[in-house]
Every structure is written in C-alpha cells, then in structure tokens.
Amino acid sequence: MELNLNYGLLPVERVLGVQWCVQSDAFKFKISIQDRPLTRRGILSVVSSIYDPLGELVPVVLKAKLILQELCRKGLGWDHVVPLPIAQEWINWIQELHLLESFKVDRCLKPVDFGNVASAQLHHFADASEVGYGTATYLRLCNTNGKLCCTLIMRKSRVVPLKPITIPRLKLTAAVVAARMDRLWRKELQMPLLDSVFWTDSTSVLKYIKNETSRFRTFVANRVTEILNVSCEAQWRHVSTSSNPADLASRGLGVKAFLMTEQWTCGPRFLLCSEKHWPTNPDDSIELLEQDDHEVKIIRPCFPDYVHDHWKEDSFFGYQFLNGVNPMVIRRCPALPQNFPVTDEMVFKGSKQRLKYEMKKGNIFLCDYKILDGVKANIINGKQQYLVAPLVLLHKTPDDKLMPIAIQLKQTPAEDNPIFLPTDSEWDWLLAKTFVRNADLNLHQLSFHLLRTHLLAEVFTVALLRHLPMMHPLYKLLMPHTRYTLMINFLARKLLISDTGMLTILREALSSVTYRSLCLPDDISDRGLEDVPNFYYRDDGLKLWNIIYRFVKGTLSFYYKDDKMVQDDQALQEWIYAIYSNGFTNIPMRLNTVKELLKFVTMVIFTCSAQHSAVNSGQYDFIGWMPNTPVSLEGPPPSRKGEATEATMLDTLPSIDVTVHGMATVWLLSKQSSDSEYLGNYPEQRFTDKVPLEKIKTFKQQLKKLHKQIKKRNKHLKPPYTYLDPKVVENSVSL
Incomplete structure (x- = not known):
C-alpha cells in the first residue's frame, strides 16, 4: 500500500x-x-x-x-x-x-529557519566523580546574521574501575575522552570548523596540560601527551561544576530529573553568548603546578656530575659512608682492632690529638669489610679481577666532617700490606680509596641490598601468601608491601647472581644478620651513631620508622586488644614461624605480645620500603661516575707505597665494556618503575573498617609533612639527600 x-x-x-x-x-x-x-x-x-x-x-x-x-x-x-x-x-x-x-532530540544539527552557517565550533566538556567519568560534545553554530545555536551531538560515560583511582586522574581520563571525541568529530563532520574548545572544572587537569617544567608519572604523562597531540594548551578552559553538563554524565540522573534538565541537550547558556562572556580561568596560579602534587616526579639533581667534581676529596669519601648508597658499614670505634695497628704518629703527626682520647670522645669510626676476606674475585673476559677486604679508620673533625685517616687493604697486617695515609703520595692514597670503594660496592650489593632487602622481602612475602588468609588484618596491611617482589627476585637470580663468589659472600653475610640490625633505632644505637652530625640516612630513617610504627600500632591495635589475642592467632604464629624456620633464625620464632607484633611488622614494612629505597635509589648517583665506585678492578692491590702512578690507576680501573655494563645495570636498578606505588598509597582498598581507613589517611598526612621537611632541608644541602623522601620511597621491593 x-x-x-x-x-x-x-x-x-x-x-x-x-x-x-x-x-x-x-x-x-x-x-x-x-x-x-x-x-x-x-x-x-x-x-x-x-x-x-x-x-x-x-x-x-x-x-x-x-x-x-x-x-x-x-x-x-x-x-x-x-x-x-x-x-x-x-x-x-x-x-x-x-x-x-x-x-x-532533533535530528538536524541546526534549526530549520537558522539560515546559512557562517562558522562552526566544537565544544567538549569533561568531568569525573567518585562513581563515573564522562564527556559531552556540542556543536556551536553562528549564522551570517550573528545568531547562535548550540546542539548536543555526542556523549560518553563510564563507571570508574573497581580499583580506586584518584579524582585528578579520573578527570584527566575524562579529558582524554574529550580529546578523542574532537578527533572523531572533526573527521566525521564534513564542514569547516574553528579551533575546538575544551572545558573542565578541574584546575589540576589544566595545570597538567599547561605544565612546561615538571615531569609526570607515567599515568599522567601518557594522557597529557595524547591530549596535546589533539589540542594545544590554549584551547583548554575552566568551567564551574554547575555549568558543566558533563557533570551529569559523571554522576548519573534519575529519569524524572533527567527530563527536567535543559542544559543536557542545549548546553550551558554561555555558549549562546559571545566569547567575551565565556568563563575565564580562575587566576594566574593555574599556570603553576605544585611540586607536592602526587603526579609530579621527584627529579633528583644530576648527581654523577657532582660526584665527578668531588670524588677525589677526602670529605666526600667520608660523606658516602653516612649518606651514600651504603650507610650500613660504619660504626663508632671505641678501640682499634688488633689487626689494624694504627699509631698516633701515623694519623696525628705533629698534632696534640691522640687516638685514645679521640676514641673516648666518640670521634673515631671504623669500616671493616672482613666478610670479604678470602673471597675469590671473578675472571672477566679472560682477565683476573681483584677484590680486597679493607679496614678504614675515619675521624670526625671539629667542623663536623668525616675524614679518612688510615686504610689497610687486607685483614692481616704484613710488610706487603701497608697502612695508607692521607699524607702518602696522591696516587697511593687515591688508589687505596678506590679499592675501598670497590669493596664497599660488593658488600653493599650482596649483603645490604640483595640479602637484607630483596631476599628478606621474599621470605616475608612467601610466608604471608602461604599462611595468612586474605581476610586477615595483617594480610591486608602487608600485601601492598609485597608487590612485584617475587618477580624481580626471580629475574635477579636468573640474570645477575653467579654461583661462585657471590654465594660465598651471601653465606657469610647471612650469619651477621640479626633482628636488631634490621630495626633502625636498635641498629643506629648498636653502631654508636646516635649523635653523628650530618647523618641524613639516620635522621630521615628514624622519622620514617616512627611514622610507620604509629601507623602499624593504630591499625593492628584495633584488631589485637591484648597479648592473648596475639598468642591465640594461629595464622599469625604460623606466619612468624615460617619466617623463622625458612628465612633466618635471629628473630623471634613466636610472637607473644602486641608490642612484639608491632615492632616486627614495622620492621617488615620498613625493610620492604624505606630501607630498600635507601640502599637502592642512589646507586646510579654514586656509581654513575665510575672512578668513584668501580664495579670491578683489574689490577692487584698495591703492596708497597710510593709506586702508584696515574698509569697504575688507569690499569686498575675496569675496561670500557665492563664499565658500561655496570653503569647500565645500576641505572636500571635506580630508575623509578613506570607504575610505581609509593609509601602511603594503597590503590586497592583492602580494609573496610573505619579505624584502619582513618589510620591510612593519617599515615598519608604524616608522610606528606615529612616530605615537606626534607624538601625544605635539601634546599640548603649540597648534595641533597632524597632517598628517604616519602615521594621517592616505594611501597615494596619492586626493582
């Protein structure tokens, strides 16, 4: 029909x-x-x-x-x-x-009696909330008589992922969707278009897009790059939430409320006005991105350049024992070891100072590398390498500098094992310090980095996964601090650890691991370093330890009201016994009190986060300039004084290929991973009880306060100490 x-x-x-x-x-x-x-x-x-x-x-x-x-x-x-x-x-x-x-909805994008179109422009609105994010795209037309109309042409809306994401990240994600909508519609609308305008009510998004000085974490960096591939920063403008129609797409509406909302189909009223009546950005401060913003990467100074300029100086040599990548060897020296026969004539010649009195005043310090004694060095590219087990004596001067005053390169005193002094020739003294730096690197990598952080974190992780159920409060508390640990350790075993000298050192180092040495306050006390000046590892570390302890106490005390609850928790006791029996024995095999539990859990979190950062993050800083910390040495240690020359030094340092391989390795170990989770950030909300959630919030606030304190102090430090800044400390041993 x-x-x-x-x-x-x-x-x-x-x-x-x-x-x-x-x-x-x-x-x-x-x-x-x-x-x-x-x-x-x-x-x-x-x-x-x-x-x-x-x-x-x-x-x-x-x-x-x-x-x-x-x-x-x-x-x-x-x-x-x-x-x-x-x-x-x-x-x-x-x-x-x-x-x-x-x-x-009218099918035609312009009214019937609108007349000829003089100009057309796309306006994209983006917004996000705790439950969703979305965009709304409008086509704004102007006819030859200056009449304006605005039509909604497309909208997008998504619920937020189950894994929590911060609101600034969600709003940035919505901005990316808006940029994609612009690319789509500029292709599909076969008509001339003016430059598009993008609207957001987030000043954070505008700061990210307009930023020209800071580097961002990967999530933000990738999305800002995509946005700027489609638009320029001048196209992005601020709109109030009440005038942002994308707010409806990000929060949702019931049907009745939706039908009464004119703004959804027609857009905000200001689009029907000339551009001079559009909203403007709040103020000039939108150009400035806060360095405390979580998404801003902490960019450390080019440290190898500083090392290049100062590596020969005795004061910098001493500084590295306190604030370098290995602050774990130095200890106060109340009496000289019998195998280190240093005399007053050697170190205080022509001075009224005496070793005995300086030791009594606590001004003498010792670094003893006896664990390396007898370890056979590798053969690389057919060439024998050399490793020593030195003893180093240091003196705290009246101006609070830590200066080396004597170096013995082998453990046993002998005629061919002289004690090198700052008064020796330049090349004798520099060569002796170079052998010390190489020994320090080996002990650091195997004992204080690999064993005391990576491998201990693996023990904690495996025990956690085997013995604590997912609903256990300790599981919820510690799980973020196990992220990627098993994977990175598997790769380390496969690619970095040999089956010869390394295992010898590890075996010796394991016998020296004690529970007290893993608890920073006890370790600092046992090494007699409580009042050493300019010791930033200690200062920042103790503050972090106390912040972590308060967080652990506030969280676990909610679940363990008394000692009996600790004693009766079978899963908890199985966890600690697994660590005792399969890891190392110098720890409690059973937890009997709440106090014991709090200290042990604090140690676990500190080891997996702060301690690993302290001994890992600065590796490229101090090893990037190879003569300061050679990864290997190709010449034997000097057996007599007065024979070392510049040529001797060059022959002792590693070859180019060994140096490049070592530098590449430490650069990789020192860099931040692309999806790092930093201390205090818990993207997976495992706790549901109010008290633990409040403690996490307080934990973050205290970490932020410490970050500001460290940042303020570092403005006046050369070089700055950043390795225990909470903005740098990752939650887990992940690299």
Whole structure:
C-alpha cells in the first residue's frame, strides 16, 4: 500500500529501539523492557537492551551501570539473588524508565529557519566523580546574521574501575575522552570548523596540560601527551561544576530529573553568548603546578656530575659512608682492632690529638669489610679481577666532617700490606680509596641490598601468601608491601647472581644478620651513631620508622586488644614461624605480645620500603661516575707505597665494556618503575573498617609533612639527600 504524503501523518522509522519521527524530524526512544530475573545476569540483560549509540541517555543508563558495579564489588555471582536494598533501587529505576518515551532530540544539527552557517565550533566538556567519568560534545553554530545555536551531538560515560583511582586522574581520563571525541568529530563532520574548545572544572587537569617544567608519572604523562597531540594548551578552559553538563554524565540522573534538565541537550547558556562572556580561568596560579602534587616526579639533581667534581676529596669519601648508597658499614670505634695497628704518629703527626682520647670522645669510626676476606674475585673476559677486604679508620673533625685517616687493604697486617695515609703520595692514597670503594660496592650489593632487602622481602612475602588468609588484618596491611617482589627476585637470580663468589659472600653475610640490625633505632644505637652530625640516612630513617610504627600500632591495635589475642592467632604464629624456620633464625620464632607484633611488622614494612629505597635509589648517583665506585678492578692491590702512578690507576680501573655494563645495570636498578606505588598509597582498598581507613589517611598526612621537611632541608644541602623522601620511597621491593 502506497503512502499519500499529502494527507495524514508521516511514518515513524525504527532501529533497535531508536525511532525517527519523520513528521517532527526528531529521534525518540521506544522502551520495551522484557521480564528478567532479579539477578546480576538479568539486570545486565535489561541494561544492554537499551540502544543509545550517541549517548543521549547516558546519565540515566549510568545509574543502572552503577547498580551492576555494586553487585560486582560485592562478589555476587551471575545468578545470585540481588540483595533487597539494591533490588529496590533497581525496581525504582525500571519503573521510571517508560518516561523516556517522551524524550526527543532533533535530528538536524541546526534549526530549520537558522539560515546559512557562517562558522562552526566544537565544544567538549569533561568531568569525573567518585562513581563515573564522562564527556559531552556540542556543536556551536553562528549564522551570517550573528545568531547562535548550540546542539548536543555526542556523549560518553563510564563507571570508574573497581580499583580506586584518584579524582585528578579520573578527570584527566575524562579529558582524554574529550580529546578523542574532537578527533572523531572533526573527521566525521564534513564542514569547516574553528579551533575546538575544551572545558573542565578541574584546575589540576589544566595545570597538567599547561605544565612546561615538571615531569609526570607515567599515568599522567601518557594522557597529557595524547591530549596535546589533539589540542594545544590554549584551547583548554575552566568551567564551574554547575555549568558543566558533563557533570551529569559523571554522576548519573534519575529519569524524572533527567527530563527536567535543559542544559543536557542545549548546553550551558554561555555558549549562546559571545566569547567575551565565556568563563575565564580562575587566576594566574593555574599556570603553576605544585611540586607536592602526587603526579609530579621527584627529579633528583644530576648527581654523577657532582660526584665527578668531588670524588677525589677526602670529605666526600667520608660523606658516602653516612649518606651514600651504603650507610650500613660504619660504626663508632671505641678501640682499634688488633689487626689494624694504627699509631698516633701515623694519623696525628705533629698534632696534640691522640687516638685514645679521640676514641673516648666518640670521634673515631671504623669500616671493616672482613666478610670479604678470602673471597675469590671473578675472571672477566679472560682477565683476573681483584677484590680486597679493607679496614678504614675515619675521624670526625671539629667542623663536623668525616675524614679518612688510615686504610689497610687486607685483614692481616704484613710488610706487603701497608697502612695508607692521607699524607702518602696522591696516587697511593687515591688508589687505596678506590679499592675501598670497590669493596664497599660488593658488600653493599650482596649483603645490604640483595640479602637484607630483596631476599628478606621474599621470605616475608612467601610466608604471608602461604599462611595468612586474605581476610586477615595483617594480610591486608602487608600485601601492598609485597608487590612485584617475587618477580624481580626471580629475574635477579636468573640474570645477575653467579654461583661462585657471590654465594660465598651471601653465606657469610647471612650469619651477621640479626633482628636488631634490621630495626633502625636498635641498629643506629648498636653502631654508636646516635649523635653523628650530618647523618641524613639516620635522621630521615628514624622519622620514617616512627611514622610507620604509629601507623602499624593504630591499625593492628584495633584488631589485637591484648597479648592473648596475639598468642591465640594461629595464622599469625604460623606466619612468624615460617619466617623463622625458612628465612633466618635471629628473630623471634613466636610472637607473644602486641608490642612484639608491632615492632616486627614495622620492621617488615620498613625493610620492604624505606630501607630498600635507601640502599637502592642512589646507586646510579654514586656509581654513575665510575672512578668513584668501580664495579670491578683489574689490577692487584698495591703492596708497597710510593709506586702508584696515574698509569697504575688507569690499569686498575675496569675496561670500557665492563664499565658500561655496570653503569647500565645500576641505572636500571635506580630508575623509578613506570607504575610505581609509593609509601602511603594503597590503590586497592583492602580494609573496610573505619579505624584502619582513618589510620591510612593519617599515615598519608604524616608522610606528606615529612616530605615537606626534607624538601625544605635539601634546599640548603649540597648534595641533597632524597632517598628517604616519602615521594621517592616505594611501597615494596619492586626493582
């Protein structure tokens, strides 16, 4: 039967629930809800049946998607019955859905009587909330008479991931979607377009986009790059939340509220005004990005350049025992070892000072590398390498510098094992210090870095995974501090650890590991370093230890009210016994009090985070200039004084290929991983109780305060000490 266009109404075309009313030239929606069971599967079936290709209904549909996400968060199966509160919310949503049949959108992007288009411009609005993020894209037209109209052409909306993401990151993600919408519509709209305008109510996003000085963490850096590939910073503007239609796409609306919202289809009123009436950015401060922003990378100074300029200086040599990559060897010396026969004549010649009195005043310090005694060095490229087990004596001067005053390169005194002094020839003294730096590197890498952080963290991790259930509070507390540890240790075993000299050193080093040496306050006390000046590893480390302890105490005291609860926790006792029996024995085999538990857990977190940062993050800083800390030595240690020359020094240092390999290794170990999680950041919200969540919040605040203190101090330090800055300390041994 043919249709007579002169009489009656024009037909309605239908495609999957979207209707085109030819008579009014508008799109409408036909809502036909089939009966589905009140389960997660049934709800998904209904939500998926709503066909909305251009996102006209995204605020309404987002509400239903949030219901689905809540079911996922609660772990409900596909066919489990929906809990009553959520079921009621779903029923209310369904009952309003038929009202959408009154909603219509004009098909034509310009009014019928608009006339000729003089200019066209895309306006993209982006926003995010705790539950979702979205965009709304409008086409703003101006005719030859200066008349304006604005039409919504596309919208996008997504629920946030189950894994928590910060609001600034979500708003930046929404901005990326807006940039993608611009690229899409500039391609699809076959018409001349002015430069697009992008709107956000987030000053953080604007600062990220306008930034020209700071480097960002990978998440932000990649998204800012994508945004700037599509737009320039001048195209991004600030809009208030109340005038941002994308706010509806990020939070959702009920059907009744949606139908009453004119801004959704027409855009904010200011788009119908000239540009001089548009919102402006708040103030000039939007150009300035706070360096305390979590997304800003801490960029350390080019430290190898500083080392290049100062590596020969005795004061810098002494400085590295306190604040270098290995502050773990030095200790106060109350009496000289019998195998280190230093005399007053050697070190205080022509001075009234005496070793005995300086030791009594606590001004003499010793670094003893006896663990390396007897270790056979490797053969590299057919050439024998050399490793010594030196003793180093240092003196704290009246101006608070730590100066080396004597070096013996082997443990046993002998005629061919002289004690080198600062008064010796330049090359004798420099060569002796070079052998010490190489010994320090070997002991550091194997004992204080590999053994005392990587391998101990592996013991803690395996015991945790084997003996503590996922719902256990200690599991929730420690799990973030095990991230990537097993993987990085597997790679280290495969690629870096040999089966000869390294294992000998590890075996000797393991016998020296004590529980007290892993607890920073005890270790500092046992080594007699409580009042050494300019000891930033100690200063920052003790502050971090105390912050971690308060966090652990506040969290675990909520679950363990008394000692009996600790003693009766079978899973907890199995965990500590597994560490005792399979790791190392110089720790408690059983936890009997809350106090013991708090100290041990603090030690675990500190070891996996702060301690690893202290002995790992600065490796390239101090080893990047190879003569300061050679990765290997190709010449034998000097056996007589007065024979070393510049040529001797050059022959002793490693070859180019060995140096390059070593530098590449320490650069890789020192760099921040692309998805680092820093101390205090817990993206997976494992705790649900109010008290632990409050303690995490307080923990973050205290870490931020410490960061500011360290940052302020470092402004006046050359070189600055950054390795225990909470902005640098990762949650776990992940690299």
